[in-house]
Amino acid sequence: MTSSVEVAPPSSSAVTCSISSLHPDILETHILTRLDGPTLASAACVSSQLSSLTAKQTLWTNICRNTWPSTDTPRIQQLISTFAPRGPYSFFSNSFTNPEPDITAATNLDRYHPSELISAVDIYYCNQLVCSKVVETETESGWFMCSPFRVDIVDPKNAVPTPIPYPNTEDTCRDLEEDFMLSWILIDPIRFQAMNLSSYKAVSVQRHWLSGEIQIRFGSILSGGKKGSRSELLHCEIVVTCGGTKGGNMHLREVSLHVEDMEGVHLTGKDSLVIFGRGFEGKRGNVKGREMKGKKRYEEYMEMRRERKEKRLKTEGKLDMFCVACGILIFTFIGIFIFLR
Structure with missing residues (x-):
């Protein structure tokens, strides 16, 4: 003999529960x-x-x-x-996404000069924290103002060991682009401003052909203002250099930040402060797709650099040919003049 259970339909007086009915605690x-x-x-x-x-x-x-x-x-x-x-x-809203390369932001920054900058850096591998450090950089000395800007998080003499296996093949080396994540928050402690200069996911991974060191690059594209009628872009590049041997684990040898222009020239501390000031006061990007956007901007920036370099080489080549032609013409006239004498 079988039995059945009838379930009554819900009555119109059934109690509904919404999130607003929950106690605030x-x-x-x-x-x-x-x-x-x-x-x-x-x-x-x-x-x-x-x-x-x-x-x-x-x-x-x-x-x-x-x-x-x-x-x-x-x-x-x-x-x-x-x-x-x-x-x-x-602080979170300023630091979670990258600054936009907005050329209209903060164009009057010649007097922007904080006494120091604070870098708060966190490096993750497969969502596990590998390195977390804070570095304070003074910005008032003449050496800082005139020298190429660079901030080092790891002392090369004190490498940081990691549980990350050294990549044995080029495929595993490329996998590091997805497995590594880095955040580099730059803080102005005087104006209480902050921005994140990292692309979060790596934009490129390369193995040095001689030393075998792995260089993992992050960064962001910032505005350099206008140069004549042309808008200039700059690259805040973060380089993580890892050492190690096959069969072992990697260790962080260097983690550094610098700023370079479209020609690949590193900016000085004085020029970098102007760029950072514009970045602090500029717009922030959207949360959605921030990792993909960072790599896309980097690839577009590198393509612009390549095109500019090719254009410069063509111009220099034409100038060289003109100089050679002028030289040949001058020597020809000199030869004719000597011969006629």
Whole structure:
């Protein structure tokens, strides 16, 4: 004998539950604390209640600390709390995406000269933290102003060991583009400004043919303003140099940042400050597709550099041919003159 159970249809008086009916303490403690930054910012747009709850500094302080472990130092935490207008939320919104190469932003920056810059750097491999450091760079000395700008996070004498296997083939070497992630937040502690100079995912990975070192490149494209009628672009390049041998693990030998122009010339500290000032005050990119956008911009920038180099070589070639032709013509006239005498 079989039996059956009849299920009654839901009545019209059934109770419905929405997120607004949850107690604010439950929302804040058990739900909002599990969200990442972009999701939390999106949640603030759902209702006035969520907007009020997501505006609390403790939530954004924890998100900044979890997103960038390097910021978990007393000084940087104090700086983050003073960012206008909303403390850690403002810091996160400035640092999560890259600055846009906007040539209209902050064109009057000749007097922009912070006494120091702070770099907060975090390197991940397969979502595991490999290196996290903070470096303070003074910007007032004559040496800084006149020398090529460069910030080093790792001392070459004190290489950082990692659990990352040394790539044995070119295929595994290329896989590092997807497996590595780097964040380089540059902070102006005087004006309470910040921006992220990294493309997050690597834009290129190369193995040195002689030493076998692996160079993993990140970076961002910034505006250099206008040069005549032409808009100039600059590349903030971050190079992670890894050593190691086949069958072993890699170690970080160098992690450095510099700024170069379309000709590949490294900018001085003085010129770099102007570029950073424009980047601090410029627009920020969208969260969606930030990794792909970073690599696409890098490839477009390198193509522009290649085209400019080819154009310059053609111009120089024509000039050389003109000089040679003039030289031959002059020697011919001299020869004729001597012969007629």
